[in-house]
Amino acid sequence: MIDTLKNHILKFVSPPKSELQEFLNKMQLKRYNNKEYLLKEQQYCTHQYFISKGCFRFYFINQKGIEKIINFGIEDWWISNFDSFINKSPSEYNIQAVEDAVVFKINKQDLSAILANSLELNQYFRMIHERVRIADQKRIQYMYSLSGEELYTTFREYNPHFVQRVPQYMLASYLGFTPEFLSKIRANKKV
Amino acid sequence: MIDTLKNHILKFVSPPKSELQEFLNKMQLKRYNNKEYLLKEQQYCTHQYFISKGCFRFYFINQKGIEKIINFGIEDWWISNFDSFINKSPSEYNIQAVEDAVVFKINKQDLSAILANSLELNQYFRMIHERVRIADQKRIQYMYSLSGEELYTTFREYNPHFVQRVPQYMLASYLGFTPEFLSKIRANKKV
DNA sequence: CGATTCTTTGAAAACAGTCAATCTGTGTGG
DNA sequence: CCACACAGATTGACTGTTTTCAAAGAATCG
Numbered sequence: 001m002i003d004t005l006k007n008h009i010l011k012f013v014s015p016p017k018s019e020l021q022e023f024l025n026k027m028q029l030k031r032y033n034n035k036e037y038l039l040k041e042q043q044y045c046t047h048q049y050f051i052s053k054g055c056f057r058f059y060f061i062n063q064k065g066i067e068k069i070i071n072f073g074i075e076d077w078w079i080s081n082f083d084s085f086i087n088k089s090p091s092e093y094n095i096q097a098v099e100d101a102v103v104f105k106i107n108k109q110d111l112s113a114i115l116a117n118s119l120e121l122n123q124y125f126r127m128i129h130e131r132v133r134i135a136d137q138k139r140i141q142y143m144y145s146l147s148g149e150e151l152y153t154t155f156r157e158y159n160p161h162f163v164q165r166v167p168q169y170m171l172a173s174y175l176g177f178t179p180e181f182l183s184k185i186r187a188n189k190k191v
Numbered sequence: 192m193i194d195t196l197k198n199h200i201l202k203f204v205s206p207p208k209s210e211l212q213e214f215l216n217k218m219q220l221k222r223y224n225n226k227e228y229l230l231k232e233q234q235y236c237t238h239q240y241f242i243s244k245g246c247f248r249f250y251f252i253n254q255k256g257i258e259k260i261i262n263f264g265i266e267d268w269w270i271s272n273f274d275s276f277i278n279k280s281p282s283e284y285n286i287q288a289v290e291d292a293v294v295f296k297i298n299k300q301d302l303s304a305i306l307a308n309s310l311e312l313n314q315y316f317r318m319i320h321e322r323v324r325i326a327d328q329k330r331i332q333y334m335y336s337l338s339g340e341e342l343y344t345t346f347r348e349y350n351p352h353f354v355q356r357v358p359q360y361m362l363a364s365y366l367g368f369t370p371e372f373l374s375k376i377r378a379n380k381k382v
Numbered sequence: 383c384g385a386t387t388c389t390t391t392g393a394a395a396a397c398a399g400t401c402a403a404t405c406t407g408t409g410t411g412g
Numbered sequence: 413c414c415a416c417a418c419a420g421a422t423t424g425a426c427t428g429t430t431t432t433c434a435a436a437g438a439a440t441c442g
Contacts, residue, residue, distance in 0.1 A: 062336035070331050083325045092332070115314065122313035123306065129320030134274045136327050140261050141283070143334070144367055145253035148398070167420065176335055181398055183422050339430070358388065372430060374390050389438070396431070405422070412415085 001029065004052040005104055008076050012127050015120035023114050023121060027104035032056075032097040038079070039095040045084035047105040051077050054101020055165055059173070060093045069173040072098075072166070078128060079103075098166055143176065149185045151175050192220065195243040196295055199267050203318050206311035214305050214312060218295035223247075223288040229270070230286040236275035238296040242268050245292020246356055250364070251284045260364040263289075263357070269319060270294075289357055334367065340376045342366050 002024055009020065027050070032038060038056060039045055051073050058071040058079065070093065073079035084091040085108065115122055142151060152175060156163050163171060168186075169179035193215055200211065218241070223229060229247060230236055242264050249262040249270065261284065264270035275282040276299065306313055333342060343366060347354050354362060359377075360370035 060332060060336075068332070068335040070328060070335070082321055083328065086321060086325070115317075117310070119308070119310045119313060122310060122317055126306075126313055126317040126320060129317060129324060130273055130277060132324060133320060133327075134277070136324075137261060137274065140331075141251060141259070144259040144261070145251075169420070178399060179421075180400080180423085184398090187422075360388070369431060370389075371391085371432080375430090378390075383442105385441090387438105387440075389436105391436080392434095394432085396429105398427105398429085400427075401425095403423085406420085408417100408419085410415100410417085412413105 001052055001102060002027065002104060004076065005050050008050075009121075009124055013120040013124045015118060015124075019114075019118050019120065023106075023118070026106050026110040026114065028106070030103050030105055032101045032103065034097055034100050036097050037094060038097065038103070039081060039084075039091055039093070041092060041094055042090045043084075044088065045081040045091055047107050048078055048080045048085065048111060049103045049105045051075055051079060052102045052104060054097060054103075055099045056095050056101065057098050057166070057170060057174075058093055058095050067173060069170055072162075072174065074162070074165075098170065148175070148177050148181060149188070152182060152185050192243055192293060193218065193295060195267065196241050199241070200312075200315055204311040204315045206309060206315075210305075210309050210311065214297075214309070217297050217301040217305065219297070221294050221296055223292045223294065225288055225291050227288045228285060229288065229294070230272060230275075230282055230284070232283065232285055233281045234275075235279065236272040236282055238298050239269055239271045239276065239302060240294045240296045242266055242270060243293045243295060245288060245294075246290045247286050247292065248289050248357070248361060248365075249284055249286050258364060260361055263353075263365065265353070265356075289361065339366070339368050339372060340379070342368075343373060343376050 005027065006020070006024060009015070009023075015023075032054065038049060041061070053075060056073040056079055057069050058073065058081075059067050059069040062068055071079075073095075079095060081091045081093050081095070083089060084093075115125070142154060146154060152171075155171075155175060168182055172179045172182035175182070196218065197211070197215060200206070200214075206214075223245065229240060232252070244266060247264045247270055248260050249264065249272075250258050250260040253259055264286075270286060272282045272284050272286070274280060275284075306316070333345060337345060343362075346362075346366060359373055363370045363373035366373070
């Protein structure tokens, strides 16, 4: 199971065997059942999590009491609340499993110790961040240029098999509109 | 002038003097006049840019021919089109000075050479990315929970002096609505 | 000044949200 | 195996927010 992480790292960098092993040894396996919380509002995020299997949603609850999904995390993604993790502040967000899941987690102290010394692992995380930033930029581009309907069809086109994985109301939340509206979009398109 | 960059790096990490100097030596100073382009659509982004002075806007043009600003960059920010830079693809975005500006740039080859060896500079860029990701997350949170009016007043509250720096129509574009609507928001509030 | 460029205003239209009711499918317990 | 409960999806009428378009009013710069 830890091989999912090992392979992911090796796709980007080639650290010395001992260094990689040291890192992997610090990672703790943890399982989550569907609907279980990895992080709840007001808690402190003390770990970074690599998702080996399953799917999580990263969301908050707005003033009207409505859940808004900022992101999903699936296999081969790192997930955590950076703000809480880095700034040691209570989380404004929830992270919840939407499928049974397997993750590997590492705490701040262990991660800091490793990043203080390992060139390759710094490169690895740097590269991950770069890729996420590119994806986020594209996402903002879509949000700023597409109608609700186009957002949905575009997302569906690029992630045909992910849309099967989560309930529609979560997809609607992630795309920035109401479940009712998504339902109407689908009715229009007779999909 | 290069001290702005040097000081910025030293806020985050403490690289060996020689290594830092080697990095700074690779950085080339470049000046841009207001309205000059640092990068245009279809061009390849070959450099990363540290803004020492001035302000840039990062935007694209949507299907209707309307400019949509994804981001601004000001002093002490790195700016570039990562997608184009990393994937060697033609840029979908434009980066344009909105004030006279001074930047330091470094090309891909030089940057790669340095990041292949420097632990501290990898840490530096990793930390920068982490901070940007936190900011982006907050931004998406606001976009998903605030009305147009709240978006404006919140942005204004947190960036009171930046709103003076750019024309209103750019701010409107960045916040995701039309200049006319921003004008009406301001009229309502009698600000 | 004179000419752009930016901002404001107003009326009509489009887009998406709200609310409430109904429909569908699935899993559970009797 | 059926009945029921419950979560999720759909539908329709109504409302509200933001856009669009067009025109007029400020502001800025050479």
